[in-house]
Every structure is written in structure tokens, then in C-alpha cells.
Amino acid sequence: LIPPWRIDLIEQAIATTAKQMQLTLARDAVHYLAQAIGNDTTRIVKELEKLAIYAAGNRLTKEQAITLVPIMTTSSLQLAEALLKGQANSVIRLVNELLSRAEFPLVIVATLITQFKTWLWVKAALTAKRSDAEVATLCGLGNPKRMYFLRQEVKAVSTHDLLRSLSILFDLEVEFKTGSKVDSLLPALLRICFLQSPKSFSMSKK
The missing domain is CATH 1.10.8.60 (Helicase, Ruva Protein; domain 3)
Structure with a gap:
């Protein structure tokens, strides 16, 4: 699988x-x-x-x-994209949908960490002006053509914010592994929303 x-x-x-x-x-x-x-x-x-x-x-x-072929189910990858764009309302909805399907918070966080690590590697490699082929190899991408979409996804995001987002996710992972309750998931993810897009985050709360 x-x-x-x-x-x-x-x-x-x-x-x-x-x-x-x-x-x-x-x-x-x-x-x-x-x-x-x-x-x-x-x-x-x-x-x-x-x-x-x-x-x-x-x-x-x-x-x-x-x-x-409409999107039928909510996935943690959709949640990752909403986080990257700072879409607080979407994050709240997606988290609620995932948890209502009994998705394990630790699995959700693990998927988010993998996706944000990929974005960070791509952003860092592009900043260093590496070729798409080199970036794909560094990121372990089986399909180099995916670089086109990854470029677009990280275009407006800073390396610093990706690092801070990963730090929040790693802390969240440790919390869940040490018995933290699911209630800590959404507040932490909303902090990432604020990092990625403070303006849109504040507007979405109105």
C-alpha cells in the first residue's frame, strides 16, 4: 500500500x-x-x-x-495545504472532519510533518538555486514532474516560517506520544495558520 x-x-x-x-x-x-x-x-x-x-x-x-472525480474524503494532505495558505476556517473544518472519522491525532501530525519537511527541503533547495532534478533527488520524489506543483506551493512561503511550523508540529508529536489529549491539536495548528498568513488569519476570525 x-x-x-x-x-x-x-x-x-x-x-x-x-x-x-x-x-x-x-x-x-x-x-x-x-x-x-x-x-x-x-x-x-x-x-x-x-x-x-x-x-x-x-x-x-x-x-x-x-x-x-470529485474529492470525496478529507485527508491530512488537504489539511497541510490549508495550513500552508493560512486558511483558519478550512483548518477548523478539516480537523473536525478528520477527528469525526476517528483519525488518530498522531497519524495526522505525522503526515503533516512529512509534508512540511518536503516543502522545507524544496524551498531550501530552490533558494540555493538547485535544478529541479537535483531537488527531486534530494527530496526523494519518485516523480520529478511534481516539482512544478511544489514550486508553486512554496513560492510565497519563507524558509523561516516553514521551520517554525515544523517546530510546532514536532512539539505536538512529542505531546501526543507522552499522552496529551486531542484538544491540543487545533490550537497548535491555528498557530501555524497565523505564521503562514497573519492577515488572512485575522480576517477569517471576523
Whole structure:
């Protein structure tokens, strides 16, 4: 089973399966499908079979993929993206949805740490003007094409804020491992929201 936080491997699985079905997908469509479907390999096959019938030999765009394959479940990766953008309201909603599905807080935090570490490595490598191929190797990305999306994601974020966010997440991980209650999850994540986007955070509270 592909780990849910290894979006690069999920994208790779989608691209490989689509090729076997002679289904041509736009690059951003592959990225979207990885987010929408996750690591459920059975659903990957079923959704791609549906898309192949719809495409009828034509190239499928992201817009078409969104229409045909909506995001059905909340994931910790969606939560990570909301944190990076400082979207407090989305963070509150996503945390509540994850906890209502009995997701373990420690697992949520572990996924967030992995994603923020990837963003930090990408940001640091890009700041050092490394090539996409070098950055992909340093970050252990199975699919170098994912660099395009990672570049966009970290474009407006500082290395300093990513480091501070990771520090909060590491502290949270220690708290949960030593018996802290789930109540400490949301306040810590909202602190990360404030780091990433103080202005939008304050506006979202109004």
C-alpha cells in the first residue's frame, strides 16, 4: 500500500495505470486525481476506467477530471495545504472532519510533518538555486514532474516560517506520544495558520 503522504508515488501509480488503459491525462489532472483519490488503488483503477470511457481516446483535462472525480474524503494532505495558505476556517473544518472519522491525532501530525519537511527541503533547495532534478533527488520524489506543483506551493512561503511550523508540529508529536489529549491539536495548528498568513488569519476570525 502506498503511504497516503507519498503523493509522488500515487501520481506515478495513476500515470502508469492510465498509460496501460491508453488514457492520456494532462499533468495537472494527474496531480488533482492523486489528491482526490488518495492511495486507494482499487478506486484508482475504477475511476480511471470511468475516465477512459469518457475520454474516448482524447486527452483529459484537469477541469474534466474535477467534474468526473470529485474529492470525496478529507485527508491530512488537504489539511497541510490549508495550513500552508493560512486558511483558519478550512483548518477548523478539516480537523473536525478528520477527528469525526476517528483519525488518530498522531497519524495526522505525522503526515503533516512529512509534508512540511518536503516543502522545507524544496524551498531550501530552490533558494540555493538547485535544478529541479537535483531537488527531486534530494527530496526523494519518485516523480520529478511534481516539482512544478511544489514550486508553486512554496513560492510565497519563507524558509523561516516553514521551520517554525515544523517546530510546532514536532512539539505536538512529542505531546501526543507522552499522552496529551486531542484538544491540543487545533490550537497548535491555528498557530501555524497565523505564521503562514497573519492577515488572512485575522480576517477569517471576523
